[in-house]
Amino acid sequence: MKTLGEILLEENSFSEIVMGNTALVRAMIESHTRVVTSYPGSPTPEIAEAIKSIPKEKRPFYFEFSTNEKVATEVAYGAAVNGHLSTVFFKSVGLNVASDTFIQLSLMNIIGGMIVVLGDDPGANSSQNEQDNRHYACLSYTPVFEPVSPNEVYTFYKEAAKLSIEMGMPIILRLTTHVCHAKEKVKFQNWEPKKLDETPRFDVKNGPYIPIAADVFPMKRFSLQRLEKMKAYADMSPLNRVVDHGNKNIGIITMGLPFLSLMDVLEKTKEKPNILKLGVVYPIPLKVIKAFLETHEEVKIIEELDNFVEKEIKLMAYDSRLSTRIIGKTDIEDWIGEYTPDKVYEVLKKTWPDLLPARKGLGDNIFEVPNRPAQMCPGCGHRSAFHAIKKAIKDTDITVADIGCHTLGFLPPYQVGELMMCMGASTAIASGLSLFNDTRKVIAFLGDSTFFHAGLPGIINALFNKHNLTLILMENGTTAMTGHQDHAASGKNFNEPTDIIPLSRTLEGLGVKHIYETDTYQQSNLTEIVKEAVGINEFSVVIAKHPCMLKFIREQRRKPSYKPRKVDIDQQKCQRFYDCIEKFACPTFTRTDDQRVKINRDLCIGDGSCLQTCQVKAITPSQIE
Amino acid sequence: MKGFNIYLTGVGGQGIGLLSEILLRGSYHAGLKVKSVDTHGLAQRGGVVVSQLRLGDRVHSPLIFQNEADLVVALECHEALRGINRALKDGGTLIYYNTIWQPLEVRLNLVKPISGAMISKQCQKRKIREISIFKTDLKDPHMQNIVLLANIDKYSLIPGVKKEHYIKAMEDLLQGRLLEVNIEMFEKERI
Numbered sequence: 052m053k054t055l056g057e058i059l060l061e062e063n064s065f066s067e068i069v070m071g072n073t074a075l076v077r078a079m080i081e082s083h084t085r086v087v088t089s090y091p092g093s094p095t096p097e098i099a100e101a102i103k104s105i106p107k108e109k110r111p112f113y114f115e116f117s118t119n120e121k122v123a124t125e126v127a128y129g130a131a132v133n134g135h136l137s138t139v140f141f142k143s144v145g146l147n148v149a150s151d152t153f154i155q156l157s158l159m160n161i162i163g164g165m166i167v168v169l170g171d172d173p174g175a176n177s178s179q180n181e182q183d184n185r186h187y188a189c190l191s192y193t194p195v196f197e198p199v200s201p202n203e204v205y206t207f208y209k210e211a212a213k214l215s216i217e218m219g220m221p222i223i224l225r226l227t228t229h230v231c232h233a234k235e236k237v238k239f240q241n242w243e244p245k246k247l248d249e250t251p252r253f254d255v256k257n258g259p260y261i262p263i264a265a266d267v268f269p270m271k272r273f274s275l276q277r278l279e280k281m282k283a284y285a286d287m288s289p290l291n292r293v294v295d296h297g298n299k300n301i302g303i304i305t306m307g308l309p310f311l312s313l314m315d316v317l318e319k320t321k322e323k324p325n326i327l328k329l330g331v332v333y334p335i336p337l338k339v340i341k342a343f344l345e346t347h348e349e350v351k352i353i354e355e356l357d358n359f360v361e362k363e364i365k366l367m368a369y370d371s372r373l374s375t376r377i378i379g380k381t382d383i384e385d386w387i388g389e390y391t392p393d394k395v396y397e398v399l400k401k402t403w404p405d406l407l408p409a410r411k412g413l414g415d416n417i418f419e420v421p422n423r424p425a426q427m428c429p430g431c432g433h434r435s436a437f438h439a440i441k442k443a444i445k446d447t448d449i450t451v452a453d454i455g456c457h458t459l460g461f462l463p464p465y466q467v468g469e470l471m472m473c474m475g476a477s478t479a480i481a482s483g484l485s486l487f488n489d490t491r492k493v494i495a496f497l498g499d500s501t502f503f504h505a506g507l508p509g510i511i512n513a514l515f516n517k518h519n520l521t522l523i524l525m526e527n528g529t530t531a532m533t534g535h536q537d538h539a540a541s542g543k544n545f546n547e548p549t550d551i552i553p554l555s556r557t558l559e560g561l562g563v564k565h566i567y568e569t570d571t572y573q574q575s576n577l578t579e580i581v582k583e584a585v586g587i588n589e590f591s592v593v594i595a596k597h598p599c600m601l602k603f604i605r606e607q608r609r610k611p612s613y614k615p616r617k618v619d620i621d622q623q624k625c626q627r628f629y630d631c632i633e634k635f636a637c638p639t640f641t642r643t644d645d646q647r648v649k650i651n652r653d654l655c656i657g658d659g660s661c662l663q664t665c666q667v668k669a670i671t672p673s674q675i676e
Numbered sequence: 677m678k679g680f681n682i683y684l685t686g687v688g689g690q691g692i693g694l695l696s697e698i699l700l701r702g703s704y705h706a707g708l709k710v711k712s713v714d715t716h717g718l719a720q721r722g723g724v725v726v727s728q729l730r731l732g733d734r735v736h737s738p739l740i741f742q743n744e745a746d747l748v749v750a751l752e753c754h755e756a757l758r759g760i761n762r763a764l765k766d767g768g769t770l771i772y773y774n775t776i777w778q779p780l781e782v783r784l785n786l787v788k789p790i791s792g793a794m795i796s797k798q799c800q801k802r803k804i805r806e807i808s809i810f811k812t813d814l815k816d817p818h819m820q821n822i823v824l825l826a827n828i829d830k831y832s833l834i835p836g837v838k839k840e841h842y843i844k845a846m847e848d849l850l851q852g853r854l855l856e857v858n859i860e861m862f863e864k865e866r867i
Contacts, residue, residue, distance in 0.1 A: 053848075068704050068710075093716060096716075229738060229739060232714055232716055233713045234700060234711065236710075311737035312736075312737050315735075315737050391737070393742050413761070416802060418790075418794060420754050420761065421787045421790075422780075422781065423687065423722075423723055425723035426723065428722060601721075632783050633783075636780070638780075641783065642782065642783055642789075651776075652817070654689075
């Protein structure tokens, strides 16, 4: 077995089956990228996993998980104006956090080159929306390259890196969920390791680097001039291509994963429209598009999410007085969801119904299956927390969730966390909910990674403006939902051990007067503490902590001395109150046909946090043979 | 070759990722053109996990059209039925591990669970070849995926992919004791 790390550092050219996220890392290595930063978020964490597979001493670039996406962008920018090719990557909504810095990037002469890799999420597979981040490109005059497959992720990054260094400008590489996670054989070129030139090359003469008031205009002009150059590049770029089916009548302009969906749809048709597939989606290659429009009578634009490219194409067609019929989005549904092969079939069918053969669905030949929402894991400390907290608060109280595993508390049977917005928003939303409100207590929740990411300003505001609410910090020691990345209170960063920044002392330092702390497995203690905290008419914080048990049990299983543990139900003692299965609701508890409760031994980790939920002590620990 | 689509499904934590990677690399070692894509992130926490594999020369997206999968591989009963609803073509093949991880609404007693009998009934109706697998003496539930793999090989469910290809794939992905026990289980169950 060759490790991923060994594969990634292969110096000769080779082929390997890899995920888009992994292909990206090889492209970074071949391009001699020197600094890479990120904050974890789906669909991008596997980029960091690939980086981690290379031992630190052999890693050809510096990598860090920064505190949030804005910080990550700043670190990458700082390195790049010192002459190092840098890359920052994060999920779609991460760009909202990074935007204040990101928007400024294109004003700067970034001498080392800088690539912003976005993991956008059409279909909202694991995000709070499916925002179309191409709008940010327009807002900031930043070019966007959009690959469709692991092979293109690899070649597009290399092209972007080359251009970014040449022009000193930031370039966005926009990936989407199923481009990040697609796997296929990729042919990689050779890699010649180079010694890092460590000279800090920052020089104000390369600038200006201070955009302020009237000094902004020359910088803006510089930025727009570069964008003009990129327009010329777009028309020449090898990243755009035409699939010529010899069709003089109809054509399609598309980009990204919808291109592959379209190719699959067209496998079903007799007549095949020609396709112009854009690799550079901002600024769009106007000459290439114009030539394509001129040679077809009708052109359909198949564009996932918003009509970003469609508007620009129609504008150009109007100015050029083209008579080609251009068909963009036709109804609201065209704006929604991922452009899977099924979706592209539907979209195309609305435009050219005769082109596509009918597909027969299953009709009513479907047997309904109960939904399976994501769950907190067996042994999860958050489950104990919600079970205990529910006993301490009233139904009329308002609970505000944040982003993280604890968000899942909104599901039955807990239904704790009735609103959620984005990273770190809970405390300040709760502050607003507490205004003119003496009757309904407001309780906010926040994870520990999110506390550092964007949670602190809301907490400081609650103190500064004397808001009356209780914040419950759900501390599990890691960034759990995205795959257990360390954070500032974990005791180590991506590369080495580091001092813990303790939550409680941080809060003390800020001047929080009422701080409580308990392990969530001490459920009755937590119930009492929350009752007390909620009773105070001032800002109070409860730190409800327990290590992430998924991480813990995975680490335990790797040890040779590991002995699996389970719990059992003593059927003699069980009085069928169903507190374990209906209120505590660990997925381990299973209902039999005769309404007994049984343990699913495949799932149970024997943590025992459920023992205290049984009034008659019918749940017992059992040692495995 | 003509395209062949495989839809793998189960519950987060059942080991779909490894099984999918073995099928992917096994197909590759068999000289087939192959693409795949897995679910990552949020859903992995006890939710439905899906992995899609597409074999063939005229395959573009890693995503399979609805009800155009030739084979559904499921690690759990509810997901087997959901998988054939969503992905399997009429007349296709379902292989599933006959275990139940009850979904939330079943545990809360709001709906009835799915049984093997319901799956069989639906398979008959849609002329689906049904292969149900359960190994009574399996000590480590983490190896249910390898038991399924062994049966995929035993019934030659993926055209052109053979025992040696699966073993080579396992050797790419595992090492040491873990490789040994998995190969041992695979060899034992495929007969």
